[in-house]
Amino acid sequence: MSANAIPTPLRLNRTTGRTSSFLASSIGRKVVMALTGLVLFGYVVVHMLGNLQIYLGPAALNAYAVKLRAMPALLWGVRVLLFASAVLHVWAAVSLTRANVAARGIGYRERRNRESTYASRTMRWSGVILLLFIVYHLLHLTLGTVHPGFVPGDVYHNVVRGFQMGIAPFFYVLAMLALGLHMYHGVWSLMQTVGLSHPRYDRLRYAFAAFITALVVLGNLSFPIAVMTGLLKDRSSSRAATAARR
Ligand code: HEM
Numbered sequence: 001m002s003a004n005a006i007p008t009p010l011r012l013n014r015t016t017g018r019t020s021s022f023l024a025s026s027i028g029r030k031v032v033m034a035l036t037g038l039v040l041f042g043y044v045v046v047h048m049l050g051n052l053q054i055y056l057g058p059a060a061l062n063a064y065a066v067k068l069r070a071m072p073a074l075l076w077g078v079r080v081l082l083f084a085s086a087v088l089h090v091w092a093a094v095s096l097t098r099a100n101v102a103a104r105g106i107g108y109r110e111r112r113n114r115e116s117t118y119a120s121r122t123m124r125w126s127g128v129i130l131l132l133f134i135v136y137h138l139l140h141l142t143l144g145t146v147h148p149g150f151v152p153g154d155v156y157h158n159v160v161r162g163f164q165m166g167i168a169p170f171f172y173v174l175a176m177l178a179l180g181l182h183m184y185h186g187v188w189s190l191m192q193t194v195g196l197s198h199p200r201y202d203r204l205r206y207a208f209a210a211f212i213t214a215l216v217v218l219g220n221l222s223f224p225i226a227v228m229t230g231l232l233k234d235r236s237s238s239r240a241a242t243a244a245r246r
Contacts, residue, residue, distance in 0.1 A: 026099060033092040034193035036085040037186050043082055044179070045212070048219040051159075055226075058156035058235055065155045086134070093127060119185035126182035133175035140168065160234045163227035172224045180217040184209050 022028035053060045068075055119126075136146070141158055144150025148165045151157050163169045187209040191197075196205060226232040 026096060029092040029096050030193050032088055033096070034190045036089040036092070037190050039081060039085040040089060041183065041187065041190070043078070044183070044216055048216050051223065052219060054156060054159060054223065054232065058154070061156045061159075062154060065153070090127075090131070093124075097124070117185065119181040120189075122181055123185055126178040129175060129178035130182055133171070133178070136171065137175075157234055159223065160227050160232050163224045164234070169224035169228055173221060176217050176220045179220070180213050183216060184213040187212060 023032065050064060051061075053064050139146045140162055141147070141155075144152070144158065147158060147162055149157075149161045163172070188205055191201075191205050191208070223232075
């Protein structure tokens with residue numbers, strides 16, 4: 001048999017090995033999506049819990065940030081893992097969408113049978129909003145390039161001041177709603193991919209996805225809302241101003 005007679009998927013297997021044929025399969029890309037989603041989801045939960053220390057005051061939040069920076073290997077390890085996960089997550093999403101469009105007939109039949117929710121139908125839009133949010137968020141609170149009064153190291157001041165100005169807090173609120181939709185369907189389908197798809201567990205899956213999503217979204221929404229309502233005030237800068245006045 002000539003090389004040209006070998007069907008394309010088989011030729012792919014022989015030349016690029018098992019890993020790439022796994023990644024080329026739709027189940028492989030779904031697994032990549034689930035694993036990278038798990039990493040990103042884990043980060044978002046831990047990040048929100050860490051940020052809750054803002055309610056303990058500037059000293060507690062700033063000391064937490066100092067502690068994280070004192071472990072550069074961990075900090076950079078997490079950053080590299082997050083970046084790689086985000087890139088792979090987007091790659092898997094785009095390539096699965098393309099494959100669905102290419103096999104439109106099959107996709108259409110599947111779609112009719114699948115239970116669809118508002119969250120599942122808006123995954124692409126919520127994903128795009130989240131990507132834009134992450135870029136803005138890094139420029140806003142990590143690099144400070146789009147922040148009106150960024151003070152390196154004064155995380156408490158940066159968050160409070162950052163939510164006192166312009167449309168920033170409203171963009172955060174919009175992004176957290178997109179995060180809610182994305183996480184709810186993401187957590188639900190992640191559990192499906194890892195095999196928790198028995199109808200007996202469906203209610204539990206919905207309940208868990210709703211609970212963890214509500215926890216993260218309400219926690220995150222509380223920060224801009226607490227600043228806008230005056231519950232959180234820029235005590236660190238007011239202390240600095242008081243010291244400067246003396
Ligand atoms: C209102 C909600 C949020 C607040 C108040 C907040 C606050 C912050 C702050 C203050 C920093 C800088 C920390 C430092 O320099 O020590 C930061 C960094 C970061 N945030 Fe958020 N964040 C929020 C939501 C999110 C969400 C939803 C995501 C992901 C979707 C996210 C992802 C990140 C990432 C990736 C970094 C960079 C971490 C690093 O420098 O290694 N944040 N956030």
